[in-house]
Amino acid sequence: MFHDFMARVIAIANQKGGVGKTTTSVNLAACLGVLGQKVLLVDIDPQGNSTSGIGIDKMNNDKTIYNVLINEEPIVNNTVKTDYENLYLLPSNIQLAGAEIELVPAISREYKLKNAIEDIKGDYDFIIIDCPPSLGLLTLNALTAADTVLVPIQCEYYALEGLGQLMNTISLVQKHLNKSLEVEGVLLTMFDARTNLSIQVVDEVKKYFKNKVYSTIIPRNVRLSEAPSHGKPIINYDSKSRGSEVYMDLAKEVLDIE
Ligand code: ADP
Ligand code: MG
Secondary structure: OHHHHOOEEEEEOOOOOOOOHHHHHHHHHHHHHHOOOOEEEEEOOOOOHHHHHOOOOOOOOOOOHHHHHOOOOOHHHHOEEOOOOOEEEEOOOOOHHHHHHHOOOOOOHHHHHHHHHHOOHHHOOEEEEEOOOOOOHHHHHHHHHOOEEEEEEEOOOOOOOOHHHHHHHHHHHHHHOOOOOEEEEEEEEOEOOOOHHHHHHHHHHHHHHHHHEOOOOOEOOHHHHHHHHHOOOHHHHOOOOHHHHHHHHHHHHHHOOO
16 A cells, blocks of 8 residues: 555644653654664754754754745755664754744645645654644644644643643544544653652553553653753663663554564
8 A cells, every 4th residue: 555655643742841742752753763764853842852852953953844834845955864873853943933923824824744744754654743832833733744643741740731621632633634633642751650649640641541551651760861961862872771761662662563
């Protein structure tokens, strides 16, 4: 089938900040690359944390997703090869903050990324989109372009707060913008086995999302928080760390090769 040669497009989304979207985007993308998959990481967050997190200078870079969304330049002209195996990047920078407003009057404003991705869907195995912490037009572009959405949930007290709003947005997108969008899975992040709270959150999230919850749970791991300041995915920063092991497990789970 023709579709077997098309990339699977996964949006990593949760409107809360600090839940592990960027950490998951960078490390899932890098681990899939190590497993032989050709991956394009799309940074659609104006903060550009995925961009700097894999060692691309977001201050001095002409290639950006802004050019794609606002100037309708092709993605190929704005793609950067990273230092890492099979891993390519569509970078972001702070200029993208303006796009949220500049897109408002645009025709088919929710479809800009989807239309741009069509051209390159045959060139990759996976396209991973790191979303900003909001449910605005940038996230809507990601959800409209995606085949599936992966939702990271931090194991903390307010874990489930705001998830209703996110699920509601996902069903609105399914209804109006992208009928075939599916929930790829729910990923528990920053788990701390020493606290009852973490264990309670795992139980609650499993009750709510059932078999949609990945069996891989991401623990708190200092190496994971250090890696971005070195511009490296965890697998390249410290391949022996727990963080590296669990993101490799997640990549295998996504590939269904446990
Ligand atoms: P988001 O993209 O959702 O805002 P990030 O992935 O940037 O979240 O994570 C927020 C912060 O927590 C970052 O400083 C990151 O390095 C750190 N972090 C993320 N996951 C872990 C983890 N499993 N263990 C330790 N620190 C983590
Ligand atoms: Mg982020």
